[in-house]
Amino acid sequence: MIPPVPPRPREEVPSPYGPDGPFRNLHRCAQRLETGDWREVLALLGGDGTSTHKLAAVTRLLALSMFQQTVGDVEQAWSVLHDAARGLPPGFTKVDPDTGHVAAVLQGAALMLAHEQAEPGGAQGPERRLTLALAGITWREQTELEQLRNRPYLYAGARDALVRACQEFLAWVEFAPETWRRQIPPGQLQSFGIVLPRTLHQPTRKNLCERASRLRKFADPAQGDVSDSVWADIGGYPGLKALALESLSTQHLTAWRLGPRSPVPKHLPVRTGCRAAWQFAQDCCPQPSLN
Structure with a gap:
């Protein structure tokens, strides 16, 4: 029997939300959630002495919502984020x-936060800073899904839905570094009530057409499934990825994830996988210079 692979050691980063102490693991979880590393968050919560705290429940729900996004179930992710909020x-x-x-x-x-910091002696305690961090992450995740849900013109046709589904696959799977790190054995993930499909990381016709169908129905439940003929017409995965990258190369990173009119929170980074996918698109499909 092959022994389980332990989580990969990570360099410890001082928490920007407050000093270490009773909330040490939860602060670390907030840092991991900012980058999108939901797998390690579940592992940290499993050994966290503060896991019974109300903010630990919010943290776990945020991680589970990211898991749902990773497997392409946007409707379930939306529901879990509601519970987190x-x-x-x-x-x-x-x-x-x-x-x-x-x-x-x-x-x-x-x-x-600004008001409390302006008050005399208004230093933020660890719990307050952690609450602010989790609220920001919840806002980011809900805003991303809301712009997918309330902008049905993104999926004017099945082809458009398939291209956007490919972009989501690139952000959540292909370019997410956590996908390629063996951090948590499958059995441990199952103990959290989740199972990762064996073909999750494979850009197959079935995976991407299902993602596209879920996106269309998330925006409009009356929409039908994306058929195999759309996949064939677009040229399979090579043709689809080329279109997804070409479209992504013309968009601003923040507008792509949060919508064109969303404020840009300086303290809240874009998830690592999103930034890596967007940067790859810029490198593959550079836009012509205006000079």
């Missing part, structure tokens, strides 16, 4: 009066 303090969220959907509010959280 419900775990945040009221000052960091807003509730849609029509649907009851709970969303994190980045501006409100940032203003609250």
